Amino acid sequence: MKVLVAVKRVADANVKVRAKADGTDVDLNNVKMAINPFCEIAVEEAVRLKESGVAEEVVAVSIGDKSCQEQIRTSLALGADRGIQVETDANLQPLAIAKLLKAVIDRESPDLIILGKQSIDSDNNQTGQMLAALAGLAQGTFASEVVLEDGHARVTREVDGGLQTLNLKLPAVVTTDLRLNEPRYASLPNIMKAKKKPMDVLTPEELGVDVASKLTMVKVEPPAERSAGIIVESVEQLVDKLKNEAKVIS
Amino acid sequence: MDFRLSEEQEMLVATVRRFVDEEIMPHEEMVERTDQVPPELRQHILQKSVEAGLCAAGMPVELGGGGLDSMGLVLMYRELGRANMALQYAVPRPSNILQACVGEQREKYLYPCITGEKIDCLAMTEPDAGSDVRSMNCRAERNGDNWVINGTKHFISHAELSDFVILFAATGVDQTARGPRKRITSFLIDMDAPGLVRRDGYHSVSHRGYHNNILEFTDCVVPHSQVLGDVDKGFDVANDWLGATRLEVAASCLGRCDRALELAAEYAAQRRQFNQTIGSFQGVSFKLADMEVQRRAAELLLYDAAMKDVEGRMTDMDAAIAKLYCTEALAFISDEALQIHGGMGLMSDLPLERIWRDHRVERIWEGTSEVQRLIISRSILRPLEQGN
Ligand SMILES: Cc1cc2nc3c(=O)[nH]c(=O)nc-3n(C[C@H](O)[C@H](O)[C@H](O)COP(=O)(O)OP(=O)(O)OC[C@H]3O[C@@H](n4cnc5c(N)ncnc54)[C@H](O)[C@@H]3O)c2cc1C
Numbered sequence: 001m002k003v004l005v006a007v008k009r010v011a012d013a014n015v016k017v018r019a020k021a022d023g024t025d026v027d028l029n030n031v032k033m034a035i036n037p038f039c040e041i042a043v044e045e046a047v048r049l050k051e052s053g054v055a056e057e058v059v060a061v062s063i064g065d066k067s068c069q070e071q072i073r074t075s076l077a078l079g080a081d082r083g084i085q086v087e088t089d090a091n092l093q094p095l096a097i098a099k100l101l102k103a104v105i106d107r108e109s110p111d112l113i114i115l116g117k118q119s120i121d122s123d124n125n126q127t128g129q130m131l132a133a134l135a136g137l138a139q140g141t142f143a144s145e146v147v148l149e150d151g152h153a154r155v156t157r158e159v160d161g162g163l164q165t166l167n168l169k170l171p172a173v174v175t176t177d178l179r180l181n182e183p184r185y186a187s188l189p190n191i192m193k194a195k196k197k198p199m200d201v202l203t204p205e206e207l208g209v210d211v212a213s214k215l216t217m218v219k220v221e222p223p224a225e226r227s228a229g230i231i232v233e234s235v236e237q238l239v240d241k242l243k244n245e246a247k248v249i250s
Numbered sequence: 251m252d253f254r255l256s257e258e259q260e261m262l263v264a265t266v267r268r269f270v271d272e273e274i275m276p277h278e279e280m281v282e283r284t285d286q287v288p289p290e291l292r293q294h295i296l297q298k299s300v301e302a303g304l305c306a307a308g309m310p311v312e313l314g315g316g317g318l319d320s321m322g323l324v325l326m327y328r329e330l331g332r333a334n335m336a337l338q339y340a341v342p343r344p345s346n347i348l349q350a351c352v353g354e355q356r357e358k359y360l361y362p363c364i365t366g367e368k369i370d371c372l373a374m375t376e377p378d379a380g381s382d383v384r385s386m387n388c389r390a391e392r393n394g395d396n397w398v399i400n401g402t403k404h405f406i407s408h409a410e411l412s413d414f415v416i417l418f419a420a421t422g423v424d425q426t427a428r429g430p431r432k433r434i435t436s437f438l439i440d441m442d443a444p445g446l447v448r449r450d451g452y453h454s455v456s457h458r459g460y461h462n463n464i465l466e467f468t469d470c471v472v473p474h475s476q477v478l479g480d481v482d483k484g485f486d487v488a489n490d491w492l493g494a495t496r497l498e499v500a501a502s503c504l505g506r507c508d509r510a511l512e513l514a515a516e517y518a519a520q521r522r523q524f525n526q527t528i529g530s531f532q533g534v535s536f537k538l539a540d541m542e543v544q545r546r547a548a549e550l551l552l553y554d555a556a557m558k559d560v561e562g563r564m565t566d567m568d569a570a571i572a573k574l575y576c577t578e579a580l581a582f583i584s585d586e587a588l589q590i591h592g593g594m595g596l597m598s599d600l601p602l603e604r605i606w607r608d609h610r611v612e613r614i615w616e617g618t619s620e621v622q623r624l625i626i627s628r629s630i631l632r633p634l635e636q637g638n
Contacts, residue, residue, distance in 0.1 A: 034264075073257045074264075185265045188303030188316045191258050 001148075003046040003055045004110035006101055007039040007075050009068040010121040019220045026121070026220055035071045038116025040078070041176040044183040045146060046114055047079035054148050057081050059108060063100055065089050069199065076194035077186035083199035084108075088211060090204075096211040098130035103207035105135055110171060112153060117142050117175040128175035138168040142177040253553050259325055262318075265302060266329035269341075273298050274333040281459040282604055287336050292411075295340035296366050305342045306364040309349070314364045320494055320559035324501040324552060331505025335608065336459030338502075339408060342366040347416060347436075347491040350479045359414060359438055371412040373403035373465055374488075381621050383418075384432050384485070388467060390419040397437065397477070399445070399470040405615075409448055409463035414440045417467075418484050434484035438476045445470030456611035458604070494559055496569045499616045500552050500576035503609070507545045507576075507583045510605050514538060514587035521592075534590055541583045548579040567629035574622040577612040584609045 011017050011026070012034040020027045035043075049055040060075035062068040063086040072083035086100050105113060118125035132139035140146075140155030144163070147154040153168045158177045168174075186194075204211045232238045242249050255263070273295055281287055299305045308323045309315020318326060330338045344363035348370060351360040362368035379386040388401025399419055409415065415438075422433040441448060451462035479487035515538055518529030528534045555572040558564040584606045588595035595602045613619045 070257055070260070074261055077261050185268055185302045186261050187301065188262065188265070188307060188318070189311075190303070191261045191265065192311075192317060194261070195258060 001049075001055045001112070002057045002059065002108065002110040003049055003112045003114060004059045004061060004105065004108055005039070005042045005046045005075065005080065006097075006113070006115045006127070007043060007060050007062045007068075007071050008036040008116070008119045008121075009033050009062065009064055009071045010036045010119050013037055013120060019222050023219045023221055025217065033067070033070070035074050036116050036119040036121075038118060038120070038176050038178075039071075040116075040183045041178070041180050042114040042116055043075045043078050043080060044181045045174075045176060046112075047184075048181065049112075049148065050079065050081075055112070059084060059110065061086070061101065061104055063088065063092060063097055072199055073194050074186060076197045076199075077191045078184065079190060080197075082197055085199060085201045086204065086207065087201050088204050090211045091213055091217075092211055093213045093215055094124050094126035095130055096209070096213065097127050098134055099209045100204060100207060100211065101127070101131050102134045103209050104202070105131075105171075107207075112148070112170060113137070113173045114146075115173070115175045117177055128173055132173040135173070138166075138172040139174070140166050140168050140172065141175040143174050144177050144179045146174055146180070253550070255325070259322065262322055263325050263329060266304065266326050269298070269302055269304065270329055270333045270338075274330075274337045277337055278334045278601070281334050281336050282598065285458045287340065287459050291337075292340045295337065296342065299341040300366060305366045306344055308346065309344065309364050313349070314361065320497060320556040320564075321553070323494075324497055324556040327498045327501035328505040328508070331502025332509045334459065334604070335457040335502075339411075339460060342369070343498075345370050345372055345416060345492070346494065347372070347478070347487060350436075350487050350491060351438075354475065355438060355478070362413075368413040369408065369411050370414060370416055371406055371409045372416045373406045373409075374418045375405045376402060377404055381618060384434065386418065386420055386432065386434070388417070388419045390421050390435060390437065392421075392474075393471075395474050396471050397474065399437070399439070399467040399472065401467050403465040403467075405451065405462045406465055407462050407615075408460065409441075409451075409465060410461055412441060414438055415446075415465060416478060417465075418488070419467075421482055421484075433482040435481050436478040436484035436487050437472060438478050439470070439472055443470055443472060454611060456608045493564070493566065493569050496573035496616050496622075497552065497556055497559065499612060500548075500555075500572045503576040503580040503612050504545070504548055504552060506605050506609065507541075507548060507580050510580075510584045510587040510602060511538070511541050511545055513600075513602060514541065514590045517591055528590070537586045537590060541586050544579040544582055548576045551575045565629065567626050570617070570622040570625040570629075573616060574619055574626070577609070578619060580605075580609045580612060 011028060012032040015031050018027050043060060046055065046058040050058050058080040059082055060072050060080040061084045062072050069085055072085055076083055084104060115128040117128065128141055129139060140153065140157060142158045143155045144158050145156035151170055153170060153172050153174065155166050155168055155174055157164045157166060232241065277291060303316055307316030307318045307326055311317035330341065348360045348363055363370055374383050376386050376388060388403060390397045390399045401419065417437045417439050418434050419437060420432040421435040424431045424433060439446060445468050447466045449464040449466065451464055518534050518538060519527055521528045552572045555564055555568040558568055588602050588606050591600065591602055594600060597603060
């Protein structure tokens with residue numbers, strides 16, 4: 001069984017990001033980049049499937065310019081077997097990513113595709129769902145548990161009302177939630193081995209996908225700074241202010 | 251010249267950083283307070299370090315180690331260096347010199363150290379022989395197939411945890427034009443060898459939880475097979491294998507420079523006095539600038555030495571410069587970071603107090619700052635003095 005995981009390069013979760021001075025984008029100059037935490041959980045899940053003998057091969061895919069090879073290498077160091085980079089400088093939206101991943105799936109025919117439920121940069125939470133629709137595959141999003149048995153994936157999902165369990169026919173698309181697992185460290189021997197693992201580079205043209213975006217980013221600006229609060233002296237004063245100043249109650 | 255890290259090196263740094271943040275930092279305060287690392291915790295960190303492949307990271311892969319070169323080790327020790335020394339030491343780092351083990355010595359000492367089952371310590375220093383280590387009084391006398399050892403070593407780090415000691419003892423004297431010169435031999439001696447007594451050492455201001463011991467040898471008899479390297483060639487073995495240890499000290503100091511500077515910058519940007527952040531006073535901000543300059547210089551000198559070592563062309567002077575500069579940069583940076591914190595910097599509630607205390611030993615062990623300067627100045631002058 002083959003598992004394909006998609007990994008995205010994002011600003012490290014511990015970095016405080018800023019908008020560029022001209023408001024055209026987030027300033028990623030000299031910012032520490034890392035694998036999207038949800039994608040890291042996806043890699044971990046795939047590697048565990050391999051370690052438990054359920055999966056034979058784990059393929060990590062990333063889409064972006066050359067720098068995203070770093071995140072593929074990290075995935076290889078976590079235990080993935082080989083990498084695929086789809087090389088493009090284009091500013092990609094979830095739909096373009098989903099189309100590219102669909103094209104990769106057509107080539108690779110994996111039995112299970114695991115993605116993060118969203119990436120911590122744009123927080124779209126769309127790619128997995130779009131991919132499943134485009135590929136005509138079953139989907140289990142926000143997974144907190146995945147069990148594979150005879151051609152099916154039993155996926156426990158974290159939904160608003162509690163937990164929902166789905167039985168998906170393979171091949172299927174799963175997106176990870178935080179509680180699915182706790183990713184390991186890339187161990188020193190695996191880091192050393194990562195360089196020797198194969199990594200293919202494809203282009204959107206080779207995959208026959210038009211990645212032109214239908215969306216234009218108009219402006220990026222930081223959230224308004226919060227002004228200092230005040231301490232009110234009584235409940236009456238609070239209610240008065242909420243009514244007459246903030247106008248949030250009537 | 252390009253000091254950009256490779257992908258592997260970046261991943262190594264990320265792994266060690268996370269290891270330190272998750273496995274070591276949470277226990278720091280407890281160790282600082284109690285001066286002890288509980289054995290279960292030590293075992294737990296050891297286990298985690300085996301899983302992460304960080305156990306004996308500097309030993310060659312063929313021997314079961316991590317196979318890191320000097321540059322990789324420097325990066326690893328820089329990250330480990332951010333944390334408390336006693337806890338860091340739960341990640342096994344057997345002395346390189348054990349690679350000089352041959353035959354059965356490998357089974358008995360080298361391999362178990364690489365797997366973390368055994369711990370070594372190394373004893374050169376004596377009450378009357380510190381910097382002038384060759385003047386040591388501890389002696390070993392040949393008696394048939396055995397050696398009989400007598401003498402005292404002190405300041406021996408983590409001997410309380412060790413299963414055996416790599417001992418340096420005098421095995422003779424040569425008369426030279428510059429006076430008598432002792433011949434030194436290195437031995438592997440089990441801690442439970444009859445005639446070896448391990449006593450508590452002194453309490454140091456630096457590195458709580460990381461202790462030193464006094465080792466007393468009284469007619470301690472060991473078989474000839476315990477000689478490490480060749481008889482009378484102890485310092486050759488040491489020179490072959492221990493030069494890079496100075497880079498490890500330098501690297502862990504650089505890691506603490508990173509942490510001290512980070513803390514100081516955050517504090518300067520937040521602490522307000524006279525209606526403004528203290529960082530907006532030039533008196534404070536220029537401190538940060540000078541600290542950063544020293545940190546960068548330390549990094550460059552250290553990476554330069556490490557890269558030369560990888561290529562097999564590091565000189566004694568290169569290692570001495572890196573050790574001297576990084577340890578003294580930490581002295582400056584930790585002191586200024588403390589100053590920026592004002593009174594709070596002195597309190598053990600913040601990590602700065604510890605970084606400041608801990609830095610002190612770094613200018614003394616692995617050769618004092620003066621001894622490093624001696625090495626550097628000799629390297630400069632010796633070629634000029636020849637023939638005079
Ligand atoms: C916490 C701790 C742990 C240690 N762990 C170990 C260990 O595990 N194994 C081990 O063998 N040793 C260990 N040491 C010993 C350490 O290496 C010595 O302390 C160091 O070599 C200095 O020796 P000394 O303390 O006797 O000082 P001394 O040599 O007496 O020096 C005193 C002063 O004189 C200066 N001085 C000496 N000679 C010269 C010179 N030629 N020119 C200019 N100045 C000079 C020194 O720089 C220093 O300032 C440890 C020490 C400490 C403090």
